[in-house]
Amino acid sequence: MNKYFTVLVLLLVITCNFMEAKNPYYPTRTRDEAKINNGVIFGIKGGLNCPRLYYTNSYLTDLPHDFMMGVSASTFVEFPFLKIIAIAPEFNYQQRGGTTSYIYEEIYNVSYRVEAYYVSLRAPFICYIPASKTVRPYLFVAPDAGYVTSGRISLSQPELDIEGSEIRLNNSNINRYYLGLLGGAGIRMNIPLRGFTMVIKTDAAINFGFIDTFSESEHQETATSTNVHAYNHQGKRYSRGLEIHLGIGFIRNKEDDVCGHFNSYHPKHIRY
Numbered sequence: 001m002n003k004y005f006t007v008l009v010l011l012l013v014i015t016c017n018f019m020e021a022k023n024p025y026y027p028t029r030t031r032d033e034a035k036i037n038n039g040v041i042f043g044i045k046g047g048l049n050c051p052r053l054y055y056t057n058s059y060l061t062d063l064p065h066d067f068m069m070g071v072s073a074s075t076f077v078e079f080p081f082l083k084i085i086a087i088a089p090e091f092n093y094q095q096r097g098g099t100t101s102y103i104y105e106e107i108y109n110v111s112y113r114v115e116a117y118y119v120s121l122r123a124p125f126i127c128y129i130p131a132s133k134t135v136r137p138y139l140f141v142a143p144d145a146g147y148v149t150s151g152r153i154s155l156s157q158p159e160l161d162i163e164g165s166e167i168r169l170n171n172s173n174i175n176r177y178y179l180g181l182l183g184g185a186g187i188r189m190n191i192p193l194r195g196f197t198m199v200i201k202t203d204a205a206i207n208f209g210f211i212d213t214f215s216e217s218e219h220q221e222t223a224t225s226t227n228v229h230a231y232n233h234q235g236k237r238y239s240r241g242l243e244i245h246l247g248i249g250f251i252r253n254k255e256d257d258v259c260g261h262f263n264s265y266h267p268k269h270i271r272y
Helices: 002-022 031-037 258-263
Strands: 041-055 070-081 085-087 090-104 108-122 125-128 135-156 164-168 177-193 196-209 237-252
Touching: 041 196, 070 237, 090 135, 090 237, 108 177, 135 196, 177 237
Parallel strands: 041 090
Antiparallel strands: 041 070, 041 237, 070 085, 070 090, 085 125, 090 108, 108 135, 125 135, 135 164, 135 177, 177 196, 196 237
């Protein structure tokens, strides 16, 4: 995983440096534009997460697995450096999981749903594509480390002996830790206002999980199966999906301190 992440970051930096060298905007960039594009951004963002569970077991792979619709919310701080490169650490809260729906014995409709809520720390590396003073497309890649705070596993199978059940997520039925890689593209818009600049960012990304979400208890068969038909812990189960975010941030405009310049001015002594 570290190898793939390192390669992605290197490709991102090389691409950004190439675009910076070829772009005609930066040599003639104004002082006001430099202030806006090089300021630290404090912001929040929210959006939709469309997660899905991926299985390596051949039996479960053949079953139909559906995307879920979940929520996602973050706070972030973006630090610019190297003109068009930035890093934006963020604290994220997100819903993940997936649904498996199928027909059992060609008669019974069965639905098996895993719903988990994660808190995550992310550190997106952002490469801006120079376009104009107010609109800046960008690419980004980010390591994503998370922890399951709550959730549930629910089963619905009408007309069977056990028509349904629901259990809360715990250490015995899910791996609480998550590690993945996030990558995508977006657009940033700068809106200068009096005393500060408002930044609006919208982006779309793919979240690629690397860690098996089955717990050790499930692999060791010490945890009770919730659904014996759609449940098989012999393989691995990964959390992956799509994300769409809209963010709003602010940059405080630093005006020139006229008084400071005046106080720092020392006139030369004139000799008569």
